[in-house]
Amino acid sequence: MKEISGKVLLMTAASKTITGESRVALPLESGGILLGYREDQHIVITDALVIKSVAATTRRYVRDDVAANVQLRTFLESRSPDDPVGYIGEWHSHPGPSQPSRTDIQAIRSTAQAAIGPVALMVCSALGEPQFCAVIATRRRFGRISAQEAEVDIIEPPQQSSLGGLPVGAVRGDGPVFISYRQSDGTSRSSSLEGLLRAAGLVVWRDRSDLRPGTTTDRLEQALTTGLSAGVLVVTPDIAASTIVKDRELPRLIQLDQDARFSLCIANEVPRADDSKKPDYAAPDRLLGLAPASTLGDKKQSNSRTVSGRLEIVRDLLMHRIEQRKEEISTSGRALTVHTQTRTEPFALDAGEADLHVRIKPPKRGKLPSRQGLVDLKSTLPLTSDAIRAAGSSTVRIAGGMHLSVAFAIGAALPETKIGHVEVVDLRGQIWTSKADGEAAGHTIATVEMSGEFKTDRAAAKVAVFVTLTENADETAFGRLLVDQSGFFKSAARISVDPVDQIDSREAASISRQIAMEIKRLSSMFGRAEIHLAFHGPYSIAVLIGRYLNTVRTVVYEWDNPENGAPRYTPVMTLDSGVTGGPITKVHL
Structure with missing residues (x-):
């Protein structure tokens, strides 16, 4: 057999059916039909049917085809017409630990010859701790059949949220952006996105800086229901093991995204198996237990492993924020306000009345600005400049505090050829204006x-x-x-x-x-x-x-x-x- 390519994703309900029947049948073999759907090169098994065999021995399982067809037809008739779950392969047990036999491989190859897509063979070793081995058989060009060993992952089915409805005020146009991620393999990317979003002018809620003392679930619930403007879901391979993301953060983010004033971005860190340069768009639903539904697959996803993909998220959220505020700015005729700070740690509490809050990482020591903060600003300043122009205000008012080099950079991003009038409010509240009227x-x-x-x-x-x-x-x-x-x-x-x-x-x-x-x-x-x-x-x-x-x-x-x-x-x-x-x-x- 060839090297491993696709995976078999075995949901717990199907796993329990196979394991339970395999143990009951000992010392004889048992078996049945696998039901599920295909997801790229992977096979997802949602259900398993048990097909009794009067000819089963300790070394052989013979399926009753008549009984199998009746049970399969009954199962499919109970499903809705648009349900993707259907026949996906075969399973049987071995009394002791062993790989699929030559006879097993030949049988699944024959099944694949008549199938319209890949089919799986699952073998369960029922003695002691259950073990699963799998083979995926696929009909190739010119009728050639390939059979490849497949890794088996047992996954939890989608969970229904028991969190209840969202309270009034859960979505707020000037609220922070919530970053949801798995710490084990998502911390680095989340930190990178946080730096870019803050440098662009967006306030960010991040657990490492904004999670106050107390029960974690209570603090998260408070953050998720008291005024967010957007969310970023960072999807990494390990996110499948995060109960907090799956049971707490994701259900709330999906609820929030039903409000047009909220924007949910998906940062996809999972590469496709057949093309590592592209993201696996089916991975978010699969890893977070939402498949076979395409809850997240239908939303825009950005390849956050690339700089352009991360900046795409920043641009989308910047423009979303401007869209939420543009009408009020236009109606009132007021200045677009930008608050800046380059010397102190940023927090979600920074969210206030300003339209944009430009923050960069503070220096760890000394008087010079942070290099990483400046790199983030370098990447995002053109996006911030475009967003300010899109707001349509004739005046931009800047306040806060910043290193002098950053002050020059922000001024350069608001040239007189693009922005008509700029005001700068100093620490004493005095306004330094680019207008020459009434100057001393x-x-x-x-x-x-x-x-x-x-x-x-x-x-x-x-x-x-x-x-x-x-x-x-x-x-x-x-x-x-x-x-x-x-x-x-x-x-x-x-x-x-x-x-x-x-x-x-x-x-x-x-x-x-x-x-x-x-x-x-x-x-x-x-x-x-x-x-x-x-x-x-x-x-x-x-x-x-x-x-x-x-x-x-x-x-x-x-x-x-x-x-x-x-x-x-x-x-x-x-x-x-x-x-x-x-x-x-x-x-x-």
Whole structure:
């Protein structure tokens, strides 16, 4: 026989029938008919019929064909016309442990010759702990019959939910996204999806961060019934063994998905046996005990083993959230609100009035942002930008807190060519606006070229720029950058405000435009040189400057003060809004 390919999935009811009859018949052999359905290369056995044999011996079972046909007809007549369960093969017992005999193999090959699809032979060793062996026989081209050993998995049948109906308020448009998964083999993928969803602006409920002390089932029930907007079911091979997913989370998610305001996404981690690059779309129903119904098979599934598949889930849930809020935004004429944070751990409690909540993984130590958080942001920022545009609001209002490099990136994702007006609310509640109306006058921009050892070769020119908008700016770290990178830059310049005193938030539009124009001018002096930007000022201005740098390739730096070393500027990311996949094109950490 050939190597194992398909599996025989034996439901417990059929298993008990076969085992029970095999033991009753000892020391004689017994047998009967297998009923079920085919699922790709697998055979699912839902029922087993016992066919008595007066000719059975300790070494042989002879089926009574007349009795078999009567019982099979009676069984099929009791089923609905659209029930996929039908004849799927034969079973018999061996008194002791043994493999299917040559006679057994020849018999199932003969049966397959007349069948329209694969058929199974199941042999039960009834003495002691029951053991099952199986063979799948299939008619191939030109009448050739293949017979292959098949692994036997005993599975539980679908369970009816006894959880009752959903309470009022179980679905909430601004609620978190619930991630359901099996910890043994689904933790890594769930963490990856969590990072992407949070970076895109969605609030996530995840057991490792949001499951409070108390009885697990009670806390899960609370999470599943008190205001979710969406769910992601991560389907992995081991999910079949998760009673919490099968008996608690899945029934609730299916109930929630009956509400049009809820969106259920399926992250399929199970590859097809015949093509590992594609997901097994039948696996969710099979592994979670829903087959033969196609409860999950009829829903959209994403191949979450690929980056594009994971981002497909992010995009779908982003657009779902925008769809739920677009009418209210349009009717009220209000700004679309985005709340940001890059320094603290995210929780489901973050869900609030903001339309989007952009969160990335916080750094484990030090002042620099998390590399993985930036990688997540790099992947999702184009999707978030598209979702914001789709909302149709003329104004985007940003609040919260973030690293300066992230502020520039978010600004670059909301360029003036796509988004009409951006407001940034600082920690004191003041609004820094991109509108020039009613701004206070008083500050101008001064640019000073800095001395140092610079390159003379004009190819791939790079210009270092230090922007400082505060009094008593410490230029030591920027000076150290120029020394450490001697010969790397074509030129260097310092941009500051005059006079050097506190900037009024109403000057934001004027100052951000002037600084952006100076940066563009410095780049154009050396043939659209790449700008290496160190910024010392409020993040609100960084967001607004970022909006105007869409024609300049910019490497953004962060100030760092490591324990074993002097303060320095470290390159964090490259921004280039004018290319596919921008605005973040590279993470340097």
